[in-house]
Amino acid sequence: MLEPTGEQLVFKAEVRRYLERAWPTTVTRIAVDGGPPFDTTAWSGLAAMGATGLMVPAEYGGAGASVVEAAFVCEELGRLVVAAPYLSSSVLAALLLTGLADDDVKARYLPGIADGSTVATVAFLDDRGRWHPDRIGVREEHGRLTGRVAYVTDLPAADLVLVVAAGPDGQRVHPIAQDAPGVTVEPLDCLDRTQPIGALSLADVASTGAPVDTDVLDHMVACALACLAASQVGGAERCLDLAAGYATQRVQFGRVIGSYQAIKHRCADMLARVESARSAAHHLVDAVATHAKDVAVAASLATAFCSDAYVACAGDLIQVHGGIGxxxxxxxxxxxxxxxxSAHLLGDPAHHRDLLARHLLGR
Structure with missing residues (x-):
């Protein structure tokens, strides 16, 4: 059971105060309306708090913290639907680089990720947006990369792309610049412009990679799913707060709409979903932090439930607000x-329910 320390809760509260002041939804709307993908000034402030380097070891300028602290940051980012490359750079890329055995690669890239000056992402998903070690879309032969990754988070905003490629001697991680010869980035028209996604194509790109174990990639994905679930809890809870707040102010037919049974029941259902999702997310965060044996089960359970809960709460938010919503x-x-x-990021609920069933049935 996750039991946050006093320091962790204080840090979480400080992140919330900073985001409410520096990164309200009015700033996020700039990205939604076609502006820059994220506010660099607000990102620098988040980095100054140490949030971007939480998962980076101390010897490379980070805090060397656990997934617990990163999940709390993601919960607050999700609460305000902040447009920021945190999951890509501070979680996925930081964990992948940390897991490599190549100290030179770590020393070259981790300090920039820790201080926020480098925004990185990882190209590793298959054509359905899922992670599977046997479905890596990029192949390496004789130091040349060829292939395509259909879904890469925070492209083209990222400065650095860590490409996971399959080769004759196993999997390797290749740091690639977007402007390198043979690299093509195609921004995708996404439903959620606060979380940009692009497609990456590589045509005979020269690169020298560092070997990586599948366990490192699996741990990276588990941490990312834990942080994603936490962000979904933050968003769902904010939907509940906004709906309940509006229900106690809006008057129709001479009565506050929160006094109507239909609104009461809808808000009560939202509360039940939020608290259940929080339990599932915290269980996953604790399982990842303690390296529990049931991480795979906890990951699929939390991802499927938190995704569905957030979608339902967001829909209820609109219904409670009526026309203005x-x-x-x-x-x-x-x-x-x-x-x-976010319900389709790193695998949709149907995919994770299938994985959960397979785990429970021992397949």
């Missing part, structure tokens, strides 16, 4: 789009 001016659509998009 459908407008572009209201933030409800930001939460619904984030909920829908």
């Amino acid at each position: 459908f407008t572009w001016e209201h933030d409800a659509h930001l939460y619904l789009k984030r909920a829908k998009a």
